[in-house]
Amino acid sequence: xSVEQEQTERTIRCLVAKVGLDGHDRGAHVIARALRDAxxxxxxxxxxxxxxxxxxxxxxxxxDVVGISILxxxxxxxxxxxxxxxxxxxxxxxxxxxxxxxxxDDDQAELRGQGVDEIFGPGASMEEMxxxxxxxxPER
Amino acid sequence: xxxxxADLLAGKHSALARVITLIExxxxxxxxxxxxxxxxxxxxDVIGVTGSPGxxxxxxxxxxxxxxREQGQTVGVIAIDPSSPFSGGAVLGDRIRMASNAGDMxxxxxxxxxxxxxxxxxxxxxxxxxxxxxxxxDKIIVETVGAGQNEVDIVRTADTxxxxxxxxxxxxxxxxKAGILEIGDVFVVNKADLDGADRTVQxxxxxxxxRSGRPDSGHHGPTxxxxxxxxxxxxxxxxxxxxxxxWNPPIVETVAxxxxxxxxxxxxxxxxxxxxxxxxxxxxxxxxxxxxxxxxLLREDANELLVDExxxxxxxxxxxxxxxxxxxxxxxxxxxxxxxxxxxxxERRDGA
Numbered sequence: 001x002s003v004e005q006e007q008t009e010r011t012i013r014c015l016v017a018k019v020g021l022d023g024h025d026r027g028a029h030v031i032a033r034a035l036r037d038a039x040x041x042x043x044x045x046x047x048x049x050x051x052x053x054x055x056x057x058x059x060x061x062x063x064d065v066v067g068i069s070i071l072x073x074x075x076x077x078x079x080x081x082x083x084x085x086x087x088x089x090x091x092x093x094x095x096x097x098x099x100x101x102x103x104x105d106d107d108q109a110e111l112r113g114q115g116v117d118e119i120f121g122p123g124a125s126m127e128e129m130x131x132x133x134x135x136x137x138p139e140r
Numbered sequence: 141x142x143x144x145x146a147d148l149l150a151g152k153h154s155a156l157a158r159v160i161t162l163i164e165x166x167x168x169x170x171x172x173x174x175x176x177x178x179x180x181x182x183x184x185d186v187i188g189v190t191g192s193p194g195x196x197x198x199x200x201x202x203x204x205x206x207x208x209r210e211q212g213q214t215v216g217v218i219a220i221d222p223s224s225p226f227s228g229g230a231v232l233g234d235r236i237r238m239a240s241n242a243g244d245m246x247x248x249x250x251x252x253x254x255x256x257x258x259x260x261x262x263x264x265x266x267x268x269x270x271x272x273x274x275x276x277x278d279k280i281i282v283e284t285v286g287a288g289q290n291e292v293d294i295v296r297t298a299d300t301x302x303x304x305x306x307x308x309x310x311x312x313x314x315x316x317k318a319g320i321l322e323i324g325d326v327f328v329v330n331k332a333d334l335d336g337a338d339r340t341v342q343x344x345x346x347x348x349x350x351r352s353g354r355p356d357s358g359h360h361g362p363t364x365x366x367x368x369x370x371x372x373x374x375x376x377x378x379x380x381x382x383x384x385x386x387w388n389p390p391i392v393e394t395v396a397x398x399x400x401x402x403x404x405x406x407x408x409x410x411x412x413x414x415x416x417x418x419x420x421x422x423x424x425x426x427x428x429x430x431x432x433x434x435x436x437l438l439r440e441d442a443n444e445l446l447v448d449e450x451x452x453x454x455x456x457x458x459x460x461x462x463x464x465x466x467x468x469x470x471x472x473x474x475x476x477x478x479x480x481x482x483x484x485x486x487e488r489r490d491g492a
Binding site for chain 1: 152153154157158160161164165223224226227228229230231232233235236239242243244245248249250251253255
């Protein structure tokens, strides 16, 4: 990597967070690896995180993207808590909030209304997600 | 003073996080920020933790941080992971092991990637420590990937360096090769419940006894060599104050995932801290560190000036062509490029 590149191309940092009780993180691993291969720096939270732990990681790591993976169906209770926490620490506005998992249409609208930027369901491709991040990562 | 600096000094976590990001990215203005923060530093104890991958560094750091927090101290941790040489990306996984401190904002954990840079990483790490120190952290722990030259540079940021050695990590030649015996102030045989731990402790002890009169790594002052008796007596009385007191690195056994031995480890760190204060070596180390930092920055900036100068002259390729054609040689080229700089400095000196 040349010096010039380092100065013009900012490294995008992503948090891949598993929140709540679901115990499946194979998908999260695959995503973490794909994002790494796309040149991002990925912080993986590990399983069974509480919302405030996700907030702590998102704030301290100063990530550009907060990716929340939920398969348990508890998104309506857990995601808003994360969003509130980010706002409390002034870490909401300049961050892209993504949710991955199985989210019914009605809930999707609700989450978007609360501040989630995009939701990726089971059919989403990795390229789609990476392109979305490249295009929408906040300027800093 | 920028708003960001003011927010950091006021204890705002997002400002501290953003400052570290600017440092990592070498974003414009980061130097002014570090300059502003410098006067607010100097109160934190900085601990470096290194050792081969899988030695259990993160798990031990987690428990150490939790214990400091129980004592009412605030803690900052910087954990460095490698980045991919191909994509430049990285998975920074040490955070997972910080379970004891989850949700505790006064335990500030930050993952940093090596970003493929050799010299740059240690500068960035030093600057990140400055940010955490200015923020008011009592204890700052820098945890590095493994044991290479990079690590040796980075741990020089620390007042006290702990080296983790896992049981069964090879024979004594392996320990020699790793080259980390010289930089450790405290050695930790983690996973001490595993087979072979006793043997590793024994080997380590022998290696450390053999290291008297060690070539100085620059971590300690050269004065220490002069006073190094080299005998195996670890009975130096505590109140010895003639400056000849030497530090015999203790070996601590821990089982980090069960929290065993953590108190002993903290005692060893505290003892080393006392030793630094008692002998005045803390000040000596700080002087060396700042000297190294100034030299590094001078080198980086001078290098940048020269890169610009090369570009102005039409790039390095024409010089390479001339060298290949045997029309000139590398030494002559360097003399030629540097000539204006030399002339300028000479002029200034004479004018003064």
